[in-house]
Amino acid sequence: EIVLTQSPGTLSLSPGERATLSCRASQSVSSGYLAWYQQKPGQAPRLLIYGASSRATGIPDRFSGSGSGTDFTLTISRLEPEDFAVYYCQQYGGSPPRYTFGQGTKLEIK
Amino acid sequence: EVQLVESGGGLVQPGGSLRLSCAASGFTFSSYSMNWVRQAPGKGLEWVSYISSSRSPIYYADSVKGRFTISRDNAKNSLYLQMSSLRVDDTAVYYCARDPVVGEFDYWGQGTLVTVSS
Numbered sequence: 580e581i582v583l584t585q586s587p588g589t590l591s592l593s594p595g596e597r598a599t600l601s602c603r604a605s606q607s608v609s610s611g612y613l614a615w616y617q618q619k620p621g622q623a624p625r626l627l628i629y630g631a632s633s634r635a636t637g638i639p640d641r642f643s644g645s646g647s648g649t650d651f652t653l654t655i656s657r658l659e660p661e662d663f664a665v666y667y668c669q670q671y672g673g674s675p676p677r678y679t680f681g682q683g684t685k686l687e688i689k
Numbered sequence: 690e691v692q693l694v695e696s697g698g699g700l701v702q703p704g705g706s707l708r709l710s711c712a713a714s715g716f717t718f719s720s721y722s723m724n725w726v727r728q729a730p731g732k733g734l735e736w737v738s739y740i741s742s743s744r745s746p747i748y749y750a751d752s753v754k755g756r757f758t759i760s761r762d763n764a765k766n767s768l769y770l771q772m773s774s775l776r777v778d779d780t781a782v783y784y785c786a787r788d789p790v791v792g793e794f795d796y797w798g799q800g801t802l803v804t805v806s807s
Binding site: 611612614616618623624625626629630635636667669670671672675676677678679680681682683 | 750
């Protein structure tokens with residue numbers, strides 16, 4: 580089973596700054612099956628990025644995804660107040676197929 | 690507008706059973722694979738189960754295999770999760786989520802809370 584490890588656990592930044600979140604896999608992940616989600620307190624997760632680098636419908640272009648193999652990155656170019664939340668990476672694969680999530684990165688206001 | 694609305698959560702004793710439902714609207718339900726994903730209080734996300742648009746194949750996380758059963762009724766635009774032999778560590782918000790056939794979850798319901806406690 581592929582394990583996803585996200586870092587850092589907590590990231591403290593100010594609005595307007597750039598955020599870089601990391602997701603590392605224990606085995607190679609097909610880039611077609613790496614996604615990122617944002618979750619705010621009391622809400623369901625929202626899909627941000629799929630296929631490692633494609634933005635989901637309605638997601639602002641300040642969000643971007645990159646990476647391949649075992650190392651993936653979510654970048655938020657200029658933080659807006661509404662971006663402070665928990666972010667999860669997720670992969671799909673294996674036999675039988677499994678979906679696994681990273682443990683999350685909390686992005687908090689500095 | 691795509692909508693997923695879960696129901697059926699509540700308080701149940703360890704060893705008990707519960708059936709969750711997810712009502713779908715705003716899209717052709719019969720064309721999409723569906724999943725259940727859960728989140729224990731204050732914890733991260735955990736995938737629970739998958740069912741394809743045609744009801745086969747079906748997959749389960751090891752933590753629920755043999756205890757939970759996923760099903761769907763395409764005529765009623767509904768997804769279900771039958772949970773039995775419930776344990777305290779099954780306590781979580783359970784979300785239904787759509788998979789647009791590319792390995793991610795593009796729409797989620799608001800979740801329903803299941804509490805397993807004596």
